[in-house]
Structure formats: structure tokens, C-alpha cells
Amino acid sequence: MEDVRDVLIYKYLNDIPESCKIDFVITKKEIFNEGNLKIKDQNLFTKYVRQIKWSYKFSNDTIRLEKHQSDTRNYEEIEIINLILKDDNLRELKKSQNKVDSYFKQDKQLNRIVEIIFRTIRYPLVVILQYKSKIRAYVTNITINKVDSTKYTLDDIIKTNWIDLEAEEHNEFEEKLFEDLKLDNLDFTNAYTFYNSILGAIVHYNGSRRTGTNIVDKSTKEIRSINKQIEAVNRKIRKLEQEVKNETQFNRKVELNMEFNKLKNQKEELKTQLKEEKS
Structure with missing residues (x-):
């Protein structure tokens, strides 16, 4: 039997009201069935994922967040999904191999797992991968097909690097990201602007890390x-x-x-x- 792991983001997203916390385990079988996954993709979850947890929900019911609807967007609520990974089956790269934001030899497999989550749970999502004391966040916008509203496409999936939440101190870019993601700094006009303020914070964080400065004067x-x-x-x-x-x-x-x-x-x-x- 696998040991129970705490969801790390609960400690760090401490400004989120309790009304938004769901803390509900999604079984891998539900993902397999809902996503109609092939055996190859099922094996990725079996090998690398310890637990999938629906952590938070932001909506009009939980935080008075109005929905946004248009011909191509339907943002009624935002979900945070946390995936705790299995330690034993992942191999960290050596420092000499650590190119850009790569961290594991299995990076491609982990990215595939995240893509499946986005395609299976058909809501605007913030997906958090958790490995020991580290997390990595993924976001992407959803575009609805104008002809067939049951079909949709994902924009490019944007991700952070791996951030050690239990590090003794965080660099200036991480500190700025944590500050930008506080509820008071997000756009509450509607669910779409709310989600895009999260996405924007991550995009600016990535830009700052690449340039080495927190002053990135770009949209x-x-x-x-x-x-x-x-x-x-x-x-x-x-x-x-x-x-x-x-x-x-x-x-x-x-x-x-x-x-x-x-x-x-x-x-x-x-x-x-x-x-x-x-x-």
C-alpha cells in the first residue's frame, strides 16, 4: 500500500477561502474511462502517477466569480488539479544534462500525462505536478469549435520550471510569481479574465527567468x-x-x-x- 502524501499547494495557497477547497480524489480509472485512453496512455498514469486530486474550484458558487461565454469560450469555473507523482519511477537528470527547464528523463511522458488531463477534464484547469517537495504548474486556454460546441482545442500548454516549495529561500522570480498569484492580484471581472491573469503571471515569470530581470515590459x-x-x-x-x-x-x-x-x-x-x- 502506498504511503499518503500531502498536497503541498494547500500550505502555500493560504489566501484561498475554504469554500473553494474540494479535496476530492479522482481515480485513474475515471480518467481512463472518460478519456477513452489507449493502453499506452493508461500505462503512463499507472507508472508515474500516485494520486490525482481535484483541489480547488473557482466559480460563482465558491468565490462569486461570474462565468464568461462567447462563440469560442465557455469559462464557467476554474479548477486546480494536483497530481502527486511516484518517486521511484522517475529519474532526475544530472546537473550537466539539465537543459533549460528539463528535469526528468521522463519529461515527455509527464507532459503527455498533463495533456491527457487537459483533454479529459473539460474545464479551464491549472494542473500542478508534485514530486517530493517540488511542483510544476501547467495552464492553457480552451477554444470551442464554432460549428460543434462539443469539440474544442487547446492553446499551447504553458508550464513553469520545477519549483521547490520547501526550499530555505526562493529567488526573486519565484517570489514575484507567488505574489502575482495571490487572489487580491487576480482579475475577478469574470472566469475568463481570472484564468488569464493566472496564465499571464506564469508567462511573465517564464520571461523574467529567461532574461534575468523582473522588469519585462511586454504584454x-x-x-x-x-x-x-x-x-x-x-x-x-x-x-x-x-x-x-x-x-x-x-x-x-x-x-x-x-x-x-x-x-x-x-x-x-x-x-x-x-x-x-x-x-
Whole structure:
């Protein structure tokens, strides 16, 4: 029998009213059935997920949050879903391998698990992965199909890095994120603006971490666009690093290194764009 684990975010989201707390366990079987999951995806949950908990609900009933409806958006309530991971089946990367926001060798599998949760629980979600004392938050907007309202698509899924909640101290970017996510700092106009203020806080946090400054004078949309470009460059850099490592011909290795330096310069230019102030 597995030992019981506390949901860490309960200690840190202490400004949320008790009326919003659900604290309800969602069984993996419910996810399998509701999502009509194939065996391969079921195995991901079985291998890596210890517990799924519906932690909080923000709605008109719990926090007087008005719903938002349009042709492409239906935001009636916001849910926080917490997934506690199994320690034994995850392998942390060595520090020398820890590229950008990667942390586990199983990062792709964990991202797939989160995507399944977003597609199965058809509400605007904040998904929290929990590993020992660390958490990682995921958010994405939902767009309804205008022709068939039963169908919807997800925007790009945005995630934080892994944050150690039990660290002796947090860096300035984490402190700013925690402050931005307090209820008093979120937009209560309606459920859609509420959710997007959470999403915006995470986007600005990611931009700040990349630039090394908390002063990122850009809109959420602009930061998302630049961050997406940086992530694409990072993928090319990782691929090129492997090619350089495997290449045996000297001339080809020189060419690859020149391309590598161009990509590094391109990444620095994008980071500079994040720091540029609006004219």
C-alpha cells in the first residue's frame, strides 16, 4: 500500500477561502474511462502517477466569480488539479544534462500525462505536478469549435520550471510569481479574465527567468510569442549539440559549430527583445 502524501499547494495557497477547497480524489480509472485512453496512455498514469486530486474550484458558487461565454469560450469555473507523482519511477537528470527547464528523463511522458488531463477534464484547469517537495504548474486556454460546441482545442500548454516549495529561500522570480498569484492580484471581472491573469503571471515569470530581470515590459501575448521562439531555438541547439558530439569529420564539425554559434546569438537576441521597454 502506498504511503499518503500531502498536497503541498494547500500550505502555500493560504489566501484561498475554504469554500473553494474540494479535496476530492479522482481515480485513474475515471480518467481512463472518460478519456477513452489507449493502453499506452493508461500505462503512463499507472507508472508515474500516485494520486490525482481535484483541489480547488473557482466559480460563482465558491468565490462569486461570474462565468464568461462567447462563440469560442465557455469559462464557467476554474479548477486546480494536483497530481502527486511516484518517486521511484522517475529519474532526475544530472546537473550537466539539465537543459533549460528539463528535469526528468521522463519529461515527455509527464507532459503527455498533463495533456491527457487537459483533454479529459473539460474545464479551464491549472494542473500542478508534485514530486517530493517540488511542483510544476501547467495552464492553457480552451477554444470551442464554432460549428460543434462539443469539440474544442487547446492553446499551447504553458508550464513553469520545477519549483521547490520547501526550499530555505526562493529567488526573486519565484517570489514575484507567488505574489502575482495571490487572489487580491487576480482579475475577478469574470472566469475568463481570472484564468488569464493566472496564465499571464506564469508567462511573465517564464520571461523574467529567461532574461534575468523582473522588469519585462511586454504584454502576455508578446512574451508568449518570444518564449515560443526561444523554445524552438533551444530544441535546435539540443539537436545540434548531439550532431556535433557524433560527427567525426573535422570540416563538418566546424560547420556545425558555426551553426551552433548562430543559434546561440539568435537566442540572445530574442532574450534582449524580452527586456526591451515599450516605446
